[in-house]
Amino acid sequence: MPAKPRIRLPDSARVGEVIEIKTLVAHAMETGIRKNADGSSIPRLLLHSFEAKFGGREVFKASLHTGTTANPFISFFMKVSGPGEFEFVWIEDGGARITERQTLRIA
Numbered sequence: 001m002p003a004k005p006r007i008r009l010p011d012s013a014r015v016g017e018v019i020e021i022k023t024l025v026a027h028a029m030e031t032g033i034r035k036n037a038d039g040s041s042i043p044r045l046l047l048h049s050f051e052a053k054f055g056g057r058e059v060f061k062a063s064l065h066t067g068t069t070a071n072p073f074i075s076f077f078m079k080v081s082g083p084g085e086f087e088f089v090w091i092e093d094g095g096a097r098i099t100e101r102q103t104l105r106i107a
Contacts, residue, residue, distance in 0.1 A: 005100040007088060012107040013080045021052065021060075022075045025090050025098055029070045047098075049091045050074055054104070055084035082106065 003026035013019050025047070032044030047068070052060040060076045083106045090098040 005088060005090070005098060007086070007100055007102050009086070009102055009104055012105040014107050015080055015082055017080050018077055019080055019104075020075060020077050021086070022073070023050075023052075023088055024071060024073045026071050027090070027092075027098075029064075029068055029072070031066045044093060046093050047072065047090045048093055051089045051091075052076070053087045053089075054078065055081070080104070080106070 005023060005025040008022040010019050027047050028045065029047065030042050030045045032041060034042045036042055046066065047064050049064060050060075050062045050072075051058060059078050062074060064072060083104065085101055085103045088100045088102075092098075
């Protein structure tokens, strides 16, 4: 099981302000090309998508591919519409989901 994702939001924000959201998730991003010491292939296991919702509305979405580094870092900007909760979801090839939630405080 991957480690808990790291999310960085501003301590607080004002309505109408543009803020930066930073995320990092621990994940090996195995391409299926590498081999074990015995020569057998390490099975492919990639995160293929990332989605961020704020107050239930999608605010950012990304498709990840084999060229994405292990432990992917994703940063994006958003204009604050009001108070709410973020939901961040990373989805693996096999359908497993890594989900984290954080509340944005309004100043």
